Amino acid sequence: PTYLLRYKFRPGDVLQWRVTHRANVRTTVADVEEAAETNSISTKVWRIQEVRPDGSCVFEQSVRDVRMSQRLSGRNEVRFDSTSGDPPPVGFEGVAKTVGKPLARITLDTLGRVLHREQLVTEAFQTPGLLTVPLPEKPVAAGESWAFPYEVEVPLRAGTVKRIKVQQKFTLESVKSGLAEIGLKTVVLTPIDDPLVEVQLIQRINEGKVRFDIEAGRIVSQEMNLERSVVGFQGETSRLHYATRFEEEFVPGSFTAARPANTSQPE
Known part of the structure; x- marks a missing residue:
């Protein structure tokens, strides 16, 4: 069988996802090793404001709450919890200012393409992972793939940009109980011969699995894991090890829009 994958929206819906992100970066330069570990748990919110006749929607994205911690070599761990009421520690003021506020107004079509984006808060806290998974135009069967090409700009030492x-490659791996499991892999098409470029690039690569509810027309979970090492980005013996884990889970009961009453009679 083939499956038509489409996003579905209703005006007034409030959709929420619980987002967990862990990143661990270890760098060694001139035999000096430094480590940085960051953790965050946040609630991502979409408020659907308008649904157009073609199915595309306008929604406001916000972050309802966030708990973060950061540990750097030789320093005490710093924590911030937006629900505690305590003032944010140094370095977290920017995050604290954006919690609970509309961050962006986005127009999205049923294939998950961003038609328009209006940034309402600059330098806002961004939840990691994909805003959406681009969906294929035609119905797909298990095992079939589709691709989404794009460009990444990486600053170079000389002040120029490369x-x-x-290309993100998506594969419909299986469909069970109405849930489509989609595999995601990022392929870098441009040859990379500069470790400094590679260091910046690995932090923008996604690899993992997405679960999509076909009937409801939304992502119910994302799971991304990545572990990479780069040598020689700042001297021959320099080394960077990057490990990240990202999880997103839909929060059931997010809706506020009135559901149509079930008027069907039992046969």
């Missing part, structure tokens, strides 16, 4: 061609 454009890197990247």
